[in-house]
Each structure stands twice: as structure tokens, then as C-alpha cells.
Amino acid sequence: MIIVSDTSPINNLAAINHLHLLQQLYGTVLIPEAVYRELTDPNFPVAGATEVQTFIWIQTRPVQDRILVEALSNELDIGEAEAIALAVEMKTDQVLIDERRGRMVATSLNLSYQEF
Numbered sequence: 145m146i147i148v149s150d151t152s153p154i155n156n157l158a159a160i161n162h163l164h165l166l167q168q169l170y171g172t173v174l175i176p177e178a179v180y181r182e183l184t185d186p187n188f189p190v191a192g193a194t195e196v197q198t199f200i201w202i203q204t205r206p207v208q209d210r211i212l213v214e215a216l217s218n219e220l221d222i223g224e225a226e227a228i229a230l231a232v233e234m235k236t237d238q239v240l241i242d243e244r245r246g247r248m249v250a251t252s253l254n255l256s257y258q259e260f
Contacts (some may be wrong), residue, residue: 148174148231149240151182151223153260154202156242158192166240167201174234176226180204205230220246231255 147170154175157163166173175183175196183196196202207213207229216225224246231239231250238256241247250257 145170145238146174146234146236147172147238147240148176148227148234148236149179150227150242150246151179152242153240154179154183154192154196155190156260158195163192163195163199167199172201172203173240174203174205174230174236176207176223176230177204178207178222178226182223205234207233209233216249219249224249228253228255 153166154163157165180196183190183192207226209229212229212232213225216228224241224243227239227241228246228250232253232255236255238258239250240258240260241250242260247257247259
């Protein structure tokens, strides 16, 4: 199963010490570089920062389709845009996303999503 996550599911689950649930449910979770940067920004420390840098089951992947990212960025923040673009590229089983607008865009691109 291939899963791509946006920032919020990782951040929120890490904040309540339940990030391990993603590994139990999905095994490996992929995140785009923008999500990695959002979680590890030293000027804005958040829950999940250490985990995305150390857990081997959370893997960062670059998005190749920058045109799609740019188009999606007109409607979504960069983390969501890259998560959806990576999900399209990787032909994922699901994208983990919390924002309503992101879920609508994912659906329009025939992506299955899990709300967190």
C-alpha cells in the first residue's frame, strides 16, 4: 500500500504521541519535500519534527511534476499541493489530508483520501 501524507496528520498524531498508528495502519508513509520542510523548520518547531528526521518508515520524496504543484498552489498551501502531486505521481492508494479544499482537489484528481 502506498500512502502520501500532508503535514497535519503527522503533526497532530505526533502531538498526542500516536504517530505510531500511521506505521501500524500503513507501514511506510511518504511525504513530499514541502511537508518535510514544514515539519522541520527550525524557526517554527512543531510536533513530528524529530520523527520525520529519524523514523525510517516516514520517507521523503521529491515531486517531479512542478507544473502540477504550481497549479495546485493557486488553491492550496505548498504542503498540500506537493502531497497531492506526489500522490498522483506515485499512483497512491490514499493521501492523508485534513483540509476540506485539499480533499476536494484530491477527489477531482481521482485520489482516494483519508481524513485526519
